[in-house]
Amino acid sequence: MEPDFREGDQVCVSTLSLQNLKRPKKMRESFVGPFTIIKLIGKNAMEVKLTEEFCRKHPVFPARKIRLNGKDQRQYLLRFKSQTADKDKRLEEDTIPDGKLHLRRFRSSRRTEQSH
Numbered sequence: 001m002e003p004d005f006r007e008g009d010q011v012c013v014s015t016l017s018l019q020n021l022k023r024p025k026k027m028r029e030s031f032v033g034p035f036t037i038i039k040l041i042g043k044n045a046m047e048v049k050l051t052e053e054f055c056r057k058h059p060v061f062p063a064r065k066i067r068l069n070g071k072d073q074r075q076y077l078l079r080f081k082s083q084t085a086d087k088d089k090r091l092e093e094d095t096i097p098d099g100k101l102h103l104r105r106f107r108s109s110r111r112t113e114q115s116h
Helices: 099-115
Strands: 010-014 031-041 045-049 060-062 066-068 075-078 089-092
Touching: 010 045
Parallel strands: none
Antiparallel strands: 010 031, 010 066, 031 045, 045 060, 075 089
């Protein structure tokens, strides 16, 4: 699932979208930035304010080539006990009550299932 992007968000852009970055492909970072989103173009593309170094590049990128700058933005789909599917929520690990503990248990249970 792609994260929801908003105007003003700080994002990094995949270097696969950028050509001629003065370094061999193997030596490049996977993402560069941060850049600020200045305009959303539908749900699947956005225009970013590029820095001086990238001023000759086209400023519109597809959402799949962009990630939010900062910490891991992974979200987990949660269904709370005695709740129905319409009350499910997507939350980041640090906002889940006892999130680290529950995710550790979940991951270890998946490892044992896959080994059988």
